[in-house]
Amino acid sequence: MDLSPAARRAGAILHIDLDAVAANWHALRDRARAGGRSVDSAAVLKADAYGLGAVEVGRRLWAEGCKFFFVAHVDEGIALRAALPEAWVCVLNGMPPGAEADMIAHRLVPALNDLGQVSAWRGCAQRQSQPLDAVVHLDTGMNRLGFGEEEASLLATDRMRLRGLRLSLLMSHLVSSEKPADPLNRQQLDRFRAFVERMPGAPVSLANSSGIFLGADYHFDLLRPGAALFGINPTPDAPNPMRPVVTLMARVVQVRRIEAMAGVGYNHDWRSARPTRVAVLAVGYADGYLRALSNRGEVTVAGHRAKVIGRVSMDLLTIDATDLPEELTTPGNHVDLIGPDLPVDAVAELARTNGYEILTSLGARYHRVYAGAVA
Ligand SMILES: Cc1ncc(COP(=O)(O)O)c(C=O)c1O
Structure with a gap:
């Protein structure tokens, strides 16, 4: 192996294959497009693209035609915006108090998780005298982030609550997608569909990596894979269809x-x-x-x-x-x-955790080498 002095003196060399990330992104999107459906795929790049470098991964995926990105925090969004001036970037954790000006300045789209956030974001749009993009996140069973049933119903019955906002996505997140036999998947799908029918017109997104493998019913308009892009097996009970990264x-x-x-x-x-x-x-x-x-x-x-x-x-x-x-x-x-x-999943099994934790724990001291980076 021909190594630079910096690589040779580092404790470890972390090699990240962006060609494989790109191939994985295409493979997921192609899977959903089979049969001629017009599904697109975003990329979930929170936690610095699961530890692999949001800027490097984001630039490469943008070059591949990926236009939609999700991060968890405002500052992750600000960093990604600097690398991808034209991308659509959504902050999943919503809008923290006081972050409005930064979100507007960096054109970040909040996933709105309750009516309070909706009215705060509407207030921003009014002050700006221009419509702002918004994502509405519905909690269909996770009992974590997103609109609960009651508030979701209020929103659906009174669309004026969204006046001044451009509803760019209705989304929800699956609880158990890596377990295809879990009845929760179908329950969430049914709840989500029922809500989506009450809010016609907006693009819709449900599937994370494993959700994509639950079948076409779960694909809607936009896929939201993270883990599978980075080589984690989205079908844990079957051989890994993704390329290692x-x-x-x-x-x-x-x-x-x-x-x-x-x-x-x-x-x-x-x-x-x-x-x-x-x-x-x-x-x-x-x-x-x-x-x-x-x-x-x-x-x-x-x-x-x-x-x-x-x-x-x-x-x-x-x-x-x-x-x-x-x-x-x-x-x-x-x-x-x-x-x-x-592979990452084998290391995770030895550590009695999952591949997500292995990747997002990857340290800052490793010497990083990217194959297939965009200049
Ligand atoms: C709301 C949301 N969507 C999509 C994803 C991507 O999930 P995965 O990494 O399983 O593809 C995540 C990650 O946990 C998420 O929180």
């Missing part, structure tokens, strides 16, 4: 040989059953390599697999490299923490 290669800092029955790391949480070759990697929980992977994580190198041994510490972790090819695991070499033989 992330490779994380950790640098070997030191190698030592220990006798049988020697402890490794804090509190000697792991003890060798045999003479062991221990490789120390320059990644720890401060980099988002979860402590839950202590004594559970795995690494791969050239098709070989090894276990994380002992506690993951702040800046380091240790692996049992006894059965790994020695020439590939000397100091300065790299082993994969995420890669072709160890």
